[in-house]
Amino acid sequence: MAEEKKLSKEAALLEAANCLKCYKPPCQEDCxxxxxxxRFIYKIKTGDFKGAKRVLYEKNLFAATCAAVCPVxxxxxxxxxxxxxxxxxxxxxxxxxxxxxxxxxxxxxEEKTKNPRKIAVIxxxxxxxxxxxxxxxxxxxxxxxxxxxxxxxxxxxxxxPWRLSRETLEREIKEIEKQLHSIKYNTRIGEDIQVEDLxxxxxxxxxxCGLGEGSALRIKGADLEGTxxxxxxxxxxxxxxxxxxxxxxxxxxxxxxxxxxxxxAMAAKEAGAERSIVVYRRSWEEMPAWKAEIQKxxxxxxxxxxQTAPVEILGxxxxxxxxxxxxxxxxxxxxRPRPVPIEGKEFDFPAGMVITxxxxxxxxxxxxxxxxxxxxxxGDAAGGDATVVQAVAEGKEAAGxxxxxxxxxxxxxx
Numbered sequence: 564m565a566e567e568k569k570l571s572k573e574a575a576l577l578e579a580a581n582c583l584k585c586y587k588p589p590c591q592e593d594c595x596x597x598x599x600x601x602r603f604i605y606k607i608k609t610g611d612f613k614g615a616k617r618v619l620y621e622k623n624l625f626a627a628t629c630a631a632v633c634p635v636x637x638x639x640x641x642x643x644x645x646x647x648x649x650x651x652x653x654x655x656x657x658x659x660x661x662x663x664x665x666x667x668x669x670x671x672x673e674e675k676t677k678n679p680r681k682i683a684v685i686x687x688x689x690x691x692x693x694x695x696x697x698x699x700x701x702x703x704x705x706x707x708x709x710x711x712x713x714x715x716x717x718x719x720x721x722x723x724p725w726r727l728s729r730e731t732l733e734r735e736i737k738e739i740e741k742q743l744h745s746i747k748y749n750t751r752i753g754e755d756i757q758v759e760d761l762x763x764x765x766x767x768x769x770x771x772c773g774l775g776e777g778s779a780l781r782i783k784g785a786d787l788e789g790t791x792x793x794x795x796x797x798x799x800x801x802x803x804x805x806x807x808x809x810x811x812x813x814x815x816x817x818x819x820x821x822x823x824x825x826x827x828a829m830a831a832k833e834a835g836a837e838r839s840i841v842v843y844r845r846s847w848e849e850m851p852a853w854k855a856e857i858q859k860x861x862x863x864x865x866x867x868x869x870q871t872a873p874v875e876i877l878g879x880x881x882x883x884x885x886x887x888x889x890x891x892x893x894x895x896x897x898x899r900p901r902p903v904p905i906e907g908k909e910f911d912f913p914a915g916m917v918i919t920x921x922x923x924x925x926x927x928x929x930x931x932x933x934x935x936x937x938x939x940x941x942g943d944a945a946g947g948d949a950t951v952v953q954a955v956a957e958g959k960e961a962a963g964x965x966x967x968x969x970x971x972x973x974x975x976x977x
Contacts, residue, residue: 570653575660579608581645581652589642590654595956596623600639604657616665619658624670624696625689625735628718629952630659631727634853638952668738673700680766680969683708685752685928688716689951690942691771692739693958694965698769699742701966706765707746708756714746716773717943718951720798721823723830758931762938767965770932771942771958774923780818784876785919793819793827793920800830811835813915816885818842818873820849824920825856828865831918839865844872844890844902872902874909876917884911939964 570578582604590600599618606615619626635655643651679702684695687709699705713719714736718727740746752761752772761768777792779785791807799807810831817828820843832839841860843850846869850857861867868887875886888909892900923943932938941961942954 569663570656570660572664575607575657575664576610578653578657579604581649582608583644585644589644590639590652593642594639595950595953596629596959597956598622598626600654603661604652604654607657607661612661612664613666613669615661617669619661619665620668621671623952623955624693624739625718625732625951625955626658627662627731627735628689628727629955630655630662631731632718632722633658633952634855634950636855637853638950668735670696670700670738673697673702675702676966676969677702678969679703681764682706682767682769682965683761683765684769684771686716686771686773686942686944687711687714687736687746687748688771688773688942688954689718690944690954690958690961691716691769692736693955694769694771694941694962695958696739696742697959697962698965699744701962704744705742706744708750708752709746709748710751710772712748714740714748716771716954720802721794721826723797723801723826723833725833753928753931758928762935765937767937767939767968768932768935769958769961769965770929770938770940770944771954771961772926772928773943775926777919777923778921780873780876780917780919780921782873782875784878784882787876787878788881789878789915790876790882790917790919793817793823793918794923796827796918797823797830800834808916809834810839810916812837814838814840814913815916815918816840816842816868816912816914817918817920819920819922820845821851821920821922822853822856823922825852825860825865827918827920829860829863831916832864836916840868841865842868842871842873842887844870845892845900846870849892849899870902872904873917874904877911882914882917884913885917886911937968939968 584601588601603615603618639654640651645652681704684691684707695705715732777794815831815836817824828839828841870890871887872890874888876882877884888904890902893903895901939961941957
């Protein structure tokens with residue numbers, strides 16, 4: 564969501580009073596986690612901030628994290644009925660107010676199973692931790708395996724601290740960790756623990772390992788020093804790790820038009836880039852990044868070079884410039900317009916760093932686990948849409964499928 568000022572108590576009460584409490588609230592239908600939005604807003608309206616926070620955590624164990632980063636303009640607020648007469652209720656701001664003013668986190672109770680099983684969860688991001696929590700609270704023994712040195716997944720390394728404070732994310736994760744049998748960091752399934760050993764030891768496996776590394780540019784010079792994919796750059800920038808070039812004092816070009824490109828462009832600017840320029844081969848209308856993200860990037864000084872495509876990265880041992888070409892858009896029925904290079908219009912543009920934000924490759928672990936019995940998927944590993952709230956929803960759904968699988972197995976006497 565776009566950065567907004569925090570609400571005062573008076574402003575929160577006034578904003579909550581704007582909710583129409585619709586019979587069939589579109590906001591709730593558009594929330595992937597299924598939060599009863601009118602109910603939590605009503606509790607704010609009546610001054611029951613603790614109750615409002617409880618409603619949020621009934622459905623979303625990462626309610627505070629989502630309050631900071633959820634794209635409400637694209638989800639719950641988009642079809643708010645109040646927007647037909649004035650403006651949509653500021654659901655995101657009200658959620659942020661509730662999680663801040665509602666006191667300690669109160670997670671919902673779960674009915675305990677009389678037949679506990681052993682479950683392995685691969686990945687300690689929102690999808691994996693949500694699924695792990697639900698399974699653990701139901702009485703199962705849950706062990707989480709995480710390849711990185713700490714939990715949080717993409718929100719931890721991919722979202723800059725000025726959008727999501729590490730304290731917020733860590734506080735929610737610590738509450739979930741209390742319910743788990745164990746969580747093992749720096750542990751890669753397929754390397755430190757073999758897939759077959761995992762499947763032999765556990766009654767079910769929840770795979771929420773996310774995607775793999777960022778896709779590379781397939782043009783000449785893409786391997787020159789000074790070129791890095793956005794996933795690697797953001798992980799280094801947001802976790803203060805070394806290993807990638809510094810943008811400081813350089814002209815930085817970001818290739819791509821999605822939310823990751825916006826985050827990388829803003830991070831480069833924050834790290835001291837002289838200029839941070841997003842290069843996208845289509846127009847504003849086709850750009851997949853959320854409007855709020857684009858606006859935020861513009862406000863932070865990011866520049867845009869649209870209908871422009873990379874041709875070659877120039878330099879000897881390290882990049883010195885990039886050859887670009889303008890594009891024209893050719894309409895295609897049922898699809899986005901196709902960008903076609905305009906012949907003879909190539910030009911060289913000086914650059915000290917190029918960041919590629921062209922999507923991520925599939926995690927190689929998925930190929931080893933797809934189609935296996937008692938293996939379930941959630942989050943990006945299941946083809947999710949890369950939002951935290953969707954990951955939460957898929958983690959809950961996967962946990963439900965695992966428990967249904969156990970019930971079915973029990974019926975077969977297994």
